[in-house]
Amino acid sequence: MTIDQLDVRLVTLLTEEPRIGVLECSRRLNVARGTVQARLDRLAARGVIVGHGPQIDPAALGYDVTAFVTLQIRQVSGHVPVADRLALVPEVLEVHTITGGGDMLCRVVARSNADLQRVIDLIVDVEGVVRTSSVIALDTPVPYRTLPLVAAART
Amino acid sequence: MTIDQLDVRLVTLLTEEPRIGVLECSRRLNVARGTVQARLDRLAARGVIVGHGPQIDPAALGYDVTAFVTLQIRQVSGHVPVADRLALVPEVLEVHTITGGGDMLCRVVARSNADLQRVIDLIVDVEGVVRTSSVIALDTPVPYRTLPLVAAART
């Protein structure tokens, strides 16, 4: 919750050059190594930093097409079993339940427009899904980022 | 493009335990250290792994509300200047141009529903934005993930 200037600089530094270690961070930020370690532990403990895993680019794997699919689901069945089934489809990257009667929004990728049809068919086949509506992402002028948010959240 | 079993195991391992180093990876996967280094370099060179930066949870920073905002923009102005302005708003996490007449889709976060109104007002004020339509994400049964996709992409 309470993020200060040093935290912001630390996260920014690590985002821009993830390969550097704790010691190098402390040198760049002109603080003691123990401070950097303590800050990182604190940010991880608070849940601000959820992980350091490798970030994968689906496009580099051949999944050039990104689409957002809105699902209308049968209300009686509930959304949990639907989400569980959707999770089984690798091309479904994330699923949200959204405002409105039993609707869900999911982000999917596919190898081509034709392949997108296959993926959507998989989704439609999920028990409880009544109807889908898709929009294709043509371009991504602002890729996912959180750095500006972190900077804005500083105390 | 060509991802084999070892790549998948490597990415999976690093995703689950990002703190471990190259040497530890080689031990877990029963391969030589040089192999792991070579694979990581290759994946990075191909653009499959785009980074290792810290992943930030907006909710831990107090931004509990996530929403997807569809924008209708004035077609004459083009979407580039609009995207540039949107990029100046920290709460806008990503922006896509989508199919349909001059539309854009962006993911935004806010501290509360009331705060979301403020963010949306910021977006509406952007030159070229004609109208907006928002859906709020109530829950995220499947958080963003790429591991299943990586596994599916293996040769």
Place this chain on the structure above:
DNA sequence: CTATTGGTGGACAATTTGCCCAATCGCTAA
């Protein structure tokens, strides 16, 4: 005033890294 918290600077052994090398393996082309 005093206990607590966060930062500093230093120390230490153990581990890991970056980089080199020669040998081997599987596969492809001649």
Place this chain on the structure above:
DNA sequence: TTAGCGATTGGGCAAATTGTCCACCAATAG
């Protein structure tokens, strides 16, 4: 078949980094 060629292996080396201590200082809260 044979000659390459890329990938992998196993090893070795110095240098850097890590994890983990410690004592000390400054600001803050009670």
